[in-house]
Amino acid sequence: MKAAEIGERKAVVAGVGQSQVGRRIYREALDLTLEASLEAIEDAGLTREDIDGLATYPGNMGIPPGFSGVGITEVHDALRLNLNWFAGGLELPGQLGAVANAVAAVATGLANHVLCFRTVWEASAQGDKGRASVTTGGGGGGGYRATGFQQWTLPYGAPSAANWIGMMAQRHFHEFGTTREQLGQIAITERRNAAKNPKAIYTEPMSMDDYMNVRMVSTPLCLYDCDVPADGSTAFIISRADRAGDLRRPPVRIEALGTALRGRPSWDQFDDLTTMALRDAAAMLWERTDLKPADVDVAELYDGFSFITLAWLEALGFCKHGEGGPFLEGGSRIAPDGEIPLNTHGGQLSAGRLHGFGFFHEACLQLWGEAGERQLAKQPEVAVAGAGGGPLAGVFLLTRSR
Amino acid sequence: MSEKPFRVLPAIVPETEHFWLGGAEGELRFLRCDDCGWWLHPPAPICPQCLSRSLSVTAASGDAVVHTFTVNWQPWYPNLDPPYVIAIVELPEQEGLRLTTNIVGCEPDDVRIGMPVRVTFEDYDGVWLPFFEPAEPAKAAS
Numbered sequence: 001m002k003a004a005e006i007g008e009r010k011a012v013v014a015g016v017g018q019s020q021v022g023r024r025i026y027r028e029a030l031d032l033t034l035e036a037s038l039e040a041i042e043d044a045g046l047t048r049e050d051i052d053g054l055a056t057y058p059g060n061m062g063i064p065p066g067f068s069g070v071g072i073t074e075v076h077d078a079l080r081l082n083l084n085w086f087a088g089g090l091e092l093p094g095q096l097g098a099v100a101n102a103v104a105a106v107a108t109g110l111a112n113h114v115l116c117f118r119t120v121w122e123a124s125a126q127g128d129k130g131r132a133s134v135t136t137g138g139g140g141g142g143g144y145r146a147t148g149f150q151q152w153t154l155p156y157g158a159p160s161a162a163n164w165i166g167m168m169a170q171r172h173f174h175e176f177g178t179t180r181e182q183l184g185q186i187a188i189t190e191r192r193n194a195a196k197n198p199k200a201i202y203t204e205p206m207s208m209d210d211y212m213n214v215r216m217v218s219t220p221l222c223l224y225d226c227d228v229p230a231d232g233s234t235a236f237i238i239s240r241a242d243r244a245g246d247l248r249r250p251p252v253r254i255e256a257l258g259t260a261l262r263g264r265p266s267w268d269q270f271d272d273l274t275t276m277a278l279r280d281a282a283a284m285l286w287e288r289t290d291l292k293p294a295d296v297d298v299a300e301l302y303d304g305f306s307f308i309t310l311a312w313l314e315a316l317g318f319c320k321h322g323e324g325g326p327f328l329e330g331g332s333r334i335a336p337d338g339e340i341p342l343n344t345h346g347g348q349l350s351a352g353r354l355h356g357f358g359f360f361h362e363a364c365l366q367l368w369g370e371a372g373e374r375q376l377a378k379q380p381e382v383a384v385a386g387a388g389g390g391p392l393a394g395v396f397l398l399t400r401s402r
Numbered sequence: 403m404s405e406k407p408f409r410v411l412p413a414i415v416p417e418t419e420h421f422w423l424g425g426a427e428g429e430l431r432f433l434r435c436d437d438c439g440w441w442l443h444p445p446a447p448i449c450p451q452c453l454s455r456s457l458s459v460t461a462a463s464g465d466a467v468v469h470t471f472t473v474n475w476q477p478w479y480p481n482l483d484p485p486y487v488i489a490i491v492e493l494p495e496q497e498g499l500r501l502t503t504n505i506v507g508c509e510p511d512d513v514r515i516g517m518p519v520r521v522t523f524e525d526y527d528g529v530w531l532p533f534f535e536p537a538e539p540a541k542a543a544s
C-alpha cells in the first residue's frame with residue numbers, strides 16, 4: 001500500500017486527559033468526563049473553541065448500569081461546543097473504534113480537532129451488589145425475554161464475557177497446551193506495573209501462589225484474570241496532522257490502524273475462537289505499515305480478561321499463534337525491561353476497567369516520555385495500543401514525533 | 403424433586419420459533435437452504451452461501467461434539483447454582499455450525515473437548531431449551 005493511501009497518517013494525537021480513577025467514588029459520569037476532556041484540551045495546547053468534532057464509545061446507555069451514562073449530547077451541551085462532526089455508538093471495532101472514527105473525520109477534513117472520550121462508573125453502579133457490567137439485560141428475570149445474540153446465551157446461564165472468553169481460553173489451552181501458570185504472568189506482571197501508577201486500584205504484590213489459589217470465575221479464568229470495575233473517564237484530542245503547529249508539543253503520530261472483522265460477527269460462530277477478530281484487526285494493521293512487530297517498543301493491550309491479552313500478543317506477531325503460553329512463561333519478555341513491555345500502567349486487571357481507552361492513554365504517555373515513575377527506561381519510539389475482544393477489535397500503531 | 407433452576411427465556415418470534423419449539427417433538431430444527439443444502443444459524447431470511455430465499459425448516463440429527471466449554475463458578479442468577487458447564491458444541495451436519503448450550507447429565511469434571519454429545523430438551527414455560535448430554539451414558543458410579 002502506498003503511503004499516500006494510508007489516511008490515518010493525516011491524523012495525530014494532540015493531547016490526552018484522564019479524570020480521577022477509583023472504586024465507588026460516586027461522582028457523576030458527566031463530571032468525570034468533563035474533567036478528562038478539559039485536561040485533554042489543555043494538554044493539547046488548545047481551547048474549547050478549537051474543538052469542532054466529538055466522538056465517543058458507546059454513547060449514552062442506561063443499561064448495564066455504569067457502562068456509560070454520558071453521550072455526545074451531554075458533553076456537547078456542557079461545553080457549548082460548536083461542532084462540524086460528531087459520532088457516538090456501540091457498533092464499532094472495539095472501544096477504540098470511536099478514536100478510529102475521529103481519525104477518519106480529521107483525515108477527510110470534516111473536523112480539525114476531535115475530542116474523544118470514554119467514561120465508566122461501573123464501580124459506583126455496582127454498589128454493594130454483584131458485578132453490574134456482566135448481567136446485560138438478563139438480571140431482571142420475571143417477564144424479560146431475550147432477543148438478538150442474548151437469546152443464544154442467557155437461557156444457558158452465560159450472561160458474561162467471562163463465560164465466552166473462558167470458552168475461548170479453554171479451546172486455546174486444548175489446542176496448544178497453554179497453562180494457567182503461563183496465563184498468570186499477565187496478571188502478576190500488571191500488578192507489579194500498577195505499583196508505579198498512582199491512579200491504579202490494586203497495587204499490593206501478587207504472587208503465583210496468590211494467582212493459582214484464588215477462586216475460579218469461569219474456567220480456566222480465575223478472579224485475577226478478570227478486570228476490576230472502576231469509575232473514571234479518559235479523553236484524547238485527535239487533530240489534523242497539518243494543524244500540528246497549533247499544538248503545545250509535538251504530537252504522537254498515527255502510523256497505522258486496524259479495524260477489520262473478516263469472519264462472522266459472533267462470539268460463538270466465529271471460525272477460530274482462539275484468535276477471534278484480533279487476528280483480523282492486527283493483520284490489517286501490519287498491511288498498512290512497513291514497521292514490523294520487532295520495531296514495537298511497548299504494547300498496551302486490552303485485558304478485560306487476561307486471555308484476550310495473550311490473544312493480542314499472538315495476533316500482533318510478538319509470538320506465533322498458539323505460542324502465547326511459552327512466550328509468557330516466567331514473565332521476563334513482557335516485563336518493563338523485557339523484549340516487549342506490556343501494560344505498563346497495570347492494565348484493567350490492576351489499574352481499573354477504563355474500557356479500552358486506558359491503553360491508548362498509556363501508549364501516548366510512554367511515547368511522550370510523560371509516564372512518571374513507570375516511564376520505561378529506554379524511551380519508546382513505537383507503541384501499539386489495542387482494545388476489544390471476541391468479535392470486536394481495534395488497534396493503533398503509534399510513533400513518537402521525530 | 404427440586405424446582406427447576408431459573409432461566410432467562412428467549413422471546414418466541416416467527417423467525418425463531420422452529421428452533422425454540424422443535425423440542426416439543428424431539429427435534430433440533432434449523433433453517434436449511436433448498437438450493438445448496440446450507441444450514442443457517444442463527445436464522446436469517448437468505449442463504450449466506452448462495453443467497454437463495456428458498457429455505458425450509460429441517461431437523462438435524464441431534465448429535466454434536468463439544469468444541470469448547472467452561473465450568474461457570476460465578477452465581478449470576480438466583481436459583482441457577484454453580485458449578486455448571488457452558489459449552490459451544492459443533493454439529494456434524496456442517497463445519498462451524500455451533501450452539502452455545504449447557505452440558506447436562508454428567509459431572510462438570512467429566513466434560514472434555516471433543517466429547518460426543520446428544521441433544522436433550524427441557525420445557526420451560528413452553529420453550530424447549532436444547533441441552534446436550536454425553537452420547538455414551540456416563541459409567542454409573544460404583
Ligand SMILES: [Zn+2]
Nearest residue numbers: 435438449452
Ligand atoms: Zn444456499
